[in-house]
Amino acid sequence: MTDSIRVLVLTQAPMPEHLLATLRSVSPRAIVEHRTAETLEELGDVWQEIEVLYTTKLVPLPEAAPRLRWVQGHFAGVDQLLEHPLLRSVTLTTSSGIHAPAMAEYTLMMVLAFAHHLPRMIEYQGRAEWPLQRWALFVPQELRDSTIGLVGYGSIGREMARLARAFGMRVLALKRQVGHLADDGWRLPNVGDAAGENVERLFAPDQLHEMLAECDYVVIAAPLTAETRGLLGAAEFRAMKRKAVVINVARGGVIDEAALIDALRAQVIGGAALDVFDQEPLSAESPLWHLPNVIISPHVSGFTPHYDERTMALFAENLRRYVAGEPLLNVVDMQRGY
Numbered sequence: 001m002t003d004s005i006r007v008l009v010l011t012q013a014p015m016p017e018h019l020l021a022t023l024r025s026v027s028p029r030a031i032v033e034h035r036t037a038e039t040l041e042e043l044g045d046v047w048q049e050i051e052v053l054y055t056t057k058l059v060p061l062p063e064a065a066p067r068l069r070w071v072q073g074h075f076a077g078v079d080q081l082l083e084h085p086l087l088r089s090v091t092l093t094t095s096s097g098i099h100a101p102a103m104a105e106y107t108l109m110m111v112l113a114f115a116h117h118l119p120r121m122i123e124y125q126g127r128a129e130w131p132l133q134r135w136a137l138f139v140p141q142e143l144r145d146s147t148i149g150l151v152g153y154g155s156i157g158r159e160m161a162r163l164a165r166a167f168g169m170r171v172l173a174l175k176r177q178v179g180h181l182a183d184d185g186w187r188l189p190n191v192g193d194a195a196g197e198n199v200e201r202l203f204a205p206d207q208l209h210e211m212l213a214e215c216d217y218v219v220i221a222a223p224l225t226a227e228t229r230g231l232l233g234a235a236e237f238r239a240m241k242r243k244a245v246v247i248n249v250a251r252g253g254v255i256d257e258a259a260l261i262d263a264l265r266a267q268v269i270g271g272a273a274l275d276v277f278d279q280e281p282l283s284a285e286s287p288l289w290h291l292p293n294v295i296i297s298p299h300v301s302g303f304t305p306h307y308d309e310r311t312m313a314l315f316a317e318n319l320r321r322y323v324a325g326e327p328l329l330n331v332v333d334m335q336r337g338y
Contacts, residue, residue, distance in 0.1 A: 004294075005323065006067075007052040009034040010043075011074070019312040026316055027323045034137060040064075052322065054315055062086045070322060072315050076302070077251060078332050079224040092332040093318055097155040097186040098310035099302040103221075103249050104159035106301035108167075110273035111148070114124050114245045116140040141216065141243075144168035151208075151231070152222030152250065153199070158183060158192035160219060165173035165198045172211050174222075178202045186314045186329045192235050209239040217245050224251035225337030232256065237263035243270035249301045252277035257288075275301040 006021065007030050009015060013036050023032045030052075037043050040058055047065035056074040059081065068090055073081075076096040081087055113119065113321070117138050124131055131137050150157040150173040161171045166286050181196030193199070203211040203250055212218060218240065222228050232246070233256035240246075246269060257278050271293035277286075280299055287308050288294050304310075318328050332338060 003029070004031050005029050005051050006049045006086050007032045007054070007319070008046065008050045009054045010058055011036055011056045015308065015312075019308060022312055022316050025321060026319045029323055030319060046309065052319065059084055059086055062089055062274075064197060070328070072318060074311055077223055078338065079251060079253075082334065082337055086135045087332075087334060090327065092334070093328050093330045094332060095186075095314055096330045097188065097192075098314060099157040099304070100159040100188065100191050101303040103156045103301045104163050106275065106297075107156075107160050107219055107221075107249055108163050110247050110295060111143065111164075111245070112274070114217075114271055115143055115146075119292075120293060145170065146216040147172060147214050148217045148219060149211050149217065150174065150199075151220050151254075153196070153202070154221065154223075155183065155187060155192055156186060156249065157219070157221040158194075158196075158198070160221065161193050161198040164189075171199050172203065172214060173199045174203045174205065174208055174211055176205060178204050184329075186317070188310070208236065212236060212239045212244075213241070215244055215325055216241065219246065220246070220248040220254050220256060222250055223338035224253045227337075229253050230256045232260070234259040234262065235270050240269050242268065245269070245271045245273065247273040249275050252280070261287050261291070263289075264293055267293075271295075274316045275299055 009020065009032060014036060020032060020034055024030065035043060035046065037058065040060060047060050047068065049067060050065055051067050052072070054072045054074065054186050059071060062085055068086070070091045070093070070221070073092065073094045076094050076099055078092065078094060081092070117140065120137060129271060145168060147170040150160060150171065150308065153173040153175040157173060161173065164171050183192060183194045187194065199253060220232065222231070231254050260272060266271060273295040275297045276299055282288065282296065288296060314329070321328050
């Protein structure tokens with residue numbers, strides 16, 4: 001096959017020309033066009049010849065894009081696309097792997113913030129008060145020999161495991177397929193745990209409570225699917241240690257938010273660091289804003305100044321594979337939902 005391959009890079013913001021040049025250098029067969037748009041209507045009849053689409057959020061209906069065969073997402077989570085009719089007939093790949101350093105560092109930041117009472121330090125600083133009972137207020141829980149449990153062992157969980165091991169933490173992980181340890185997705189050099197060597201023990205989904213009971217920190221890094229929606233609820237919080245901290249960098253829907261609020265208020269668990277919520281933006285009326293044992297961030301854990309550079313590097317490698325007829329990286333299994 002020597003026909004040209006029409007590629008559309010569709011974003012809401014400009015894409016640096018040198019990154020587009022990287023795509024164009026993959027093959028003379030790849031005819032790469034870049035467009036910016038907020039709605040599908042702005043694009044008009046651009047779809048007729050497009051075979052490959054890179055998109056930040058917009059996806060056409062199948063009848064509008066008869067030649068489209070592959071969609072590369074600018075994102076890692078695909079829960080918002082699972083019901084889209086186009087995805088019944090084309091291949092979807094994600095940008096999983098590009099967020100791993102930033103999100104693992106964010107998670108570690110939150111672990112350290114709770115371990116060393118950072119919110120309390122900031123509270124006393126704001127009052128310009130030097131506390132009398134410093135030991136009782138600020139004696140930390142050292143990370144060494146504490147236990148972190150990772151719910152999901154994809155690229156984010158694997159990088160978190162690598163960092164946690166460097167701090168001397170014991171690492172446990174929950175994984176859908178415990179017999180498959182290797183990381184088959186795209187990853188940055190020297191990032192993550194490609195062979196699954198940093199985990200002391202892997203747990204199957206039906207062993208969730210057993211893992212939670214051992215953890216000082218529980219990190220949610222699993223995709224939102226029909227199986228994981230509401231995965232952590234009242235029973236799961238009761239299974240945890242009373243001082244356990246929950247950190248969610250995945251999707252808000254993986255946690256039963258009402259049950260979490262109840263558990264935090266009753267001090268069934270020690271605290272929570274939340275970057276994602278069931279409804280975003282988080283309502284100003286949510287009790288989570290005012291609970292003293294909660295740290296909130298506005299869905300920013302995956303932010304990195306290297307985002308476009310990394311997504312284009314991944315896309316370029318997948319485009320090379322597509323032209324060569326090789327298997328693509330980060331292919332979504334629509335039945336599993338990730």
